[in-house]
Amino acid sequence: MRRTKASLPFWLPIWLFAGVIGAGALTLSTRASLNGVDISWVDALFTATSAVCVTGLGVVDTGTHFTRFGQSAILLLIQLGGLGIMTYTSLAVYLMGRRVTLTDRIAVGQSLLHDPSFHLGRFLLRVVIGALAVEGVGALLLHLADPEGFPPFHALFHAVSAFCNAGFGLRPDSLIAWRGDWGVSLTIMLLITLGGLGFYVINDLASMVKKVFVLRRKDLRRRSHLLTWHSRLVLETSLMLSLGGGLLIFGAEMLGGERHGSWYETLLASLFQSVTCRTAGFNTLDLTRMTNISLVLMLLLMFIGGSPGSCAGGVKTTTFRAWxxxxxxxxxxxxxxxxxxxxxxxxxxxxxxxxxxxxxxxVLGGALLLTVTEGGDVPYFRAQGQFLENLFEATSAFGTVGLSLGITPRLTTGGKLVIIMLMFVGRLGPIWLLTALQSWQTDIRYRVPENDLPLG
Structure with a gap:
């Protein structure tokens, strides 16, 4: 049977993500999901897209607008989006004892490892069991750190949201109440970091730990190559961006910003912001009170994002190292x-x-479209700073970060649709979408004459 172009491997995640988003929007529109309030179809679609694309931008408050059923639906959408729809569907087929198709092998291999040659069943079991274990431990640590602030459901919700780099919270001010709490902050930072490293790197780290205990102490030469080239690059770049970004934000806030508590509280909050703006979306500082230098630094970190094959968005750390x-x-x-x-x-x-x-x-196109939809006819003297807000919002959506300068609830219908598009493309990855579009094109079997063009 001839395969249509729409069913090629690169298109399967697109249809699956779109289908789950549609089902999520329908679920969030029901009375069982709403806490005695109404929600428009666009707002339900926005929330479902933000959850599946693990972004965290919200036009309504998750903690008060939705019932426990609605919050559980959002939690499920986050989990599905974080680990990938293809991961779950292929795993279900594997557990039912059926043969996984080559199409699924290619699609999952490209999204998780960027390597289609691996044992699908064993790896997917390791991914799902490992992710659930990390989220369970994270929920326990949050509950122990603050039993009143993080009762069992709240602890689980925030642990899953952090590991999946979603940034959804059940409080309107995110995690500002725990700005100086080292236990809560470090737990969330650890979950975000693990979720943003990529399944390949986590698997490589686990193998390294196993090898270290097996190797003899005198065999030091082999230990220097326990990690692959990819894993070393990801870990080095992630550490550089997190620590470097945190120290720069700390310096900017101490020199020119408002005081966010004592210097060590500001340092902890700066490190937290550096980690979370690489696609998680939680915040322990009021972004509207931060300096422009800090916001620009956060823009760059959001654009870079996490690592390939992870829950994170952005252009990825390996791409940054290549640049x-x-x-x-x-x-x-x-x-x-x-x-x-x-x-x-x-x-x-x-x-x-x-x-x-x-x-x-x-990102620039999205910011320009937001400028048009969100008051492009307003004179400059009445809209000072609006472009920075729009650029921040567009970058946050594309990087699936979820941080905002407060304009998300005020977006027009057109602006919400722009953000939905950016979140969807950012979660799948622009290269994936570009490859999917190219798969529809017909190969050109000729070449045109080449010439040099004066540049610069």
């Missing part, structure tokens, strides 16, 4: 772009640069 390597190679006049142990292949470098251009155009 840095490319810039250094150009400055030094080298023909190869070296990143760590190896030089990047032309194909990898081309994908990295394509991702930079395509993602930048999406």
């Amino acid at each position: 840095i390597g490319f810039i250094l190679a150009q400055v030094k006049g080298r023909s190869q772009t070296r990143v760590g142990w190896y030089a990047l292949s032309p194909a990898s470098l081309n994908r990295a640069l394509t991702l930079l251009i395509f993602s930048s155009l999406l």
